[in-house]
Amino acid sequence: MKLQMHHPRQGLLPVLAPTLTVLLLMLAILPLSTGFLLQPGISVQVPESPFLLAPQRNFEVVSIISPPGASLYFQNESISATELRKRLAAFKGSRKTLIVKADRNAPYGLVVEAMNEAISQGISVVLASDPSSTP
Numbered sequence: 001m002k003l004q005m006h007h008p009r010q011g012l013l014p015v016l017a018p019t020l021t022v023l024l025l026m027l028a029i030l031p032l033s034t035g036f037l038l039q040p041g042i043s044v045q046v047p048e049s050p051f052l053l054a055p056q057r058n059f060e061v062v063s064i065i066s067p068p069g070a071s072l073y074f075q076n077e078s079i080s081a082t083e084l085r086k087r088l089a090a091f092k093g094s095r096k097t098l099i100v101k102a103d104r105n106a107p108y109g110l111v112v113e114a115m116n117e118a119i120s121q122g123i124s125v126v127l128a129s130d131p132s133s134t135p
Contacts, residue, residue, distance in 0.1 A: 056126065059097040062114050066105035072114060081110075085117050101128040 062084065063073040071078045074087055088098070098118040102111050115125045 056097045056099065058095060059099050059126075060091065061099045061101060061128075064100065064102040064106040064110050064114065066103040067107070070107050070110060072110065081113050081117065084114060085121075088118055088121050088123060091121075091123060097124045097126055099126045099128050 060074070065071055065073065072081065072084055073079070074084055079087070098114075100111060100114050100118075111127075115127075118125045
């Protein structure tokens, strides 16, 4: 028995059928997809809330780390509360925002102390939290 090394030619059908299928699918999908692209979307009116914040443009961040060794970090330096008061005094007169970011187990007294220092100098305060660290 002699085996053939190649298949005999079958004409244009194996090439023409997939090409024609792709062209027909493109002609069917193109008019349908443009309708989805031209839709303007849904207009949503957000209700007024005192808790919505505008994007903060001119801000500084104070990080408070939990014990052991609970401390304040401001501009990548560990500082005390009195040092924070001095550094925040440098921002007095400019419209600044202080973002207080504290760990879950950070001492609440230290958070309040940092907030009070900023508020006493006329700097607005935003508390930041990490949603992945909540129980």
